[in-house]
Structures are given as C-alpha cells and as structure tokens.
Amino acid sequence: MFFSKSCEYALKATMYLAKQGDNKRVGIKVIARDLNLPADYLNKVLQILVKHKLVLSSKGRYGGFYLTKNELNKSLLKIVKAIDGKDIFNRCGMGIENCSGEKPCPLHNDIKAYRDNILFVLSNKSVASTTSQINNGVTFLSKKVQM
C-alpha cells in the first residue's frame, strides 16, 4: 500500500541499529531474529543501504552492521529513496504517464497535497529521532514489546 516490503525492512533495520546506539555492530542474524524478518533477504536489503552509505558494515569476526553519528543524522527519506527509488513520490496515483500540475489526472491535486506532506515528514525525521520514542515504549519495531 505504501512502501515495498524491502523498504519496510530497511526502515525497521536502520531504526533498530539506531536504537543499539553509536558504532554498535550487530550481525544480520541477530537483527533478523529480533525483528522477525528473513535474514538472507534482509541482508540483501542492508547491502543496498551500505552501498548508499546509509548504513556501515564491517566484515570478519565481531563485524556487523552499524551506524555512526553521521548516518544517525540522515533522514528517513534517504532510506526510502535508496530502496524504492527516487520517484515513488512523483508517480501519478492513477498511473498516467505525463500527469502534472498543468495536465493533472482527476486525483492529482488531492494526492499531491498529502504526498508532499508525508514527504516533508520523512525528509525531516532523522533515523536517530526515532530512537527515544522506541526506548520510552512509545513506539515499537516489532510485535514483541522489548528486545
């Protein structure tokens, strides 16, 4: 309905890493177990984020995925765009090719208004910003209450 599954996984995983704090390396198996996600698939997704430098990784023993201050300050929008592509926020809601402000589809203005809004939210929320609410038990990343 909104993001692809890959994108959902990417968001969960980065928020999860953020929650673990600065520079804490976590292996894919642990992330997948805690978030209840298929490990190998999540791995692929994270590798895309690594390529986009939205997540860091180190190989070898005691390696894993992690974030530093730099990654923690990036917006959630960057995660979304890295996985679902740059123009999921531009594509016409009715699938009309050259739908635009000048030549809109019947839903263009309605959809655009609200989309711009969510775009704004995602571009203004940093990965780090989700952590405190999660730690306070205000929001959750999985069915299970705590990890």
Add this chain to the structure above:
Amino acid sequence: MFFSKSCEYALKATMYLAKQGDNKRVGIKVIARDLNLPADYLNKVLQILVKHKLVLSSKGRYGGFYLTKNELNKSLLKIVKAIDGKDIFNRCGMGIENCSGEKPCPLHNDIKAYRDNILFVLSNKSVASTTSQINNGVTFLSKKVQM
C-alpha cells in the same frame, strides 16, 4: 506507490464510463483503446467491478459496460476497496502486524494522517463528480488530450 495497477485501471475505466454519460454502453475494446490499456486485463478488472455492482454490463450485440445514475453516485472509495481490498488503509506502513494507536510504529501517526486524508477524499468524491472537469479539459484520463 499507492494503488495497484488493477486499481488504477479500474478508476480510469469508471471515470471514462462516467464521462460517456448515463446508460451509454461501451465495449471493452473501445475503452481499452481510448485509455491505452491492455484490453483483456482491463476486462478482468471490470468484471470484478460488475460483481460488486459498481459497473453494469450487458452481453451480446450492442452490449458493453455502462453506468446509471445509481453507479454514478457511488464513491471512488468503493472502486478502490473492490479492487485493492478493504484494509489497504489500515495496514501498517512499516508492515508491523499489531501496529495500532495504542502500540504504534514510529511512523504510525504520520502515515495515518496521510491515509485518512486520502480516505476522506475518496469517500467524498463520486464517480460522476470527476466528469465535468474532464469535459472542461481541466483534468485528463490519458496521455492523449481528448477522446
């Protein structure tokens, strides 16, 4: 990003039929040609709408798909729900199973606001309401300007 292709096709086709006016029967080939959509697939989609009584049809020579006042007054939301299912507006944006107001994911409130807005628009816009703007050249259903 929002609706499935099937749903996009359904919306286009009903708006197209609305534009043709009351009781005007149009065959699938003509609809598909005018909207630039794959005819056989569109056919399948329209048959779902027929089953939901959102579109009427008559078989045989001079048959086709059409709308009456009754169908014209139904909301766009009904089209969407018939094709993409009842709960595309409820499913958690991050894919968390029991995400809810009490136990929200980190994006719950933002996404909910967005979706509620779209839901409101769709439930308040009738199929017929899209016609005049299309006829006035304010909005469009396909690349081609007129049909």
Add this chain to the structure above:
DNA sequence: ATTAAAATATGATATTTATCATCTTCATTT
C-alpha cells in the same frame, strides 16, 4: 433459427518482487 458481437470464465505465460541458498571475500583472534 441463425449469426454476430459482446461479456464471462478460465487457464497459460510473463514479469516483478520476495525468499532461500551457496560460495567468496575479508578482518580478527588465536
């Protein structure tokens, strides 16, 4: 009655997305 033109029903194929599995590369510990 026959025929033609339409929807309806159904199944096969293709494409996209998601998942599973395996092998390679690399860094760290011993």
Add this chain to the structure above:
DNA sequence: AAATGAAGATGATAAATATCATATTTTAAT
C-alpha cells in the same frame, strides 16, 4: 599463518501481480 565468523556477491526458487489467449455464454439483429 590458520581458523573463524562476519559481510558481500550471485544465482535459484517461490509467490504475487500483470498480461495474453481462448473457449463459452448471452443477447439482439437479421
């Protein structure tokens, strides 16, 4: 240096969605 445990790369499979194709049923005109 060797062994281990992690990410990285790649390919195979499965599932969901979209598309293509065909045979059947129905209606209306002739």
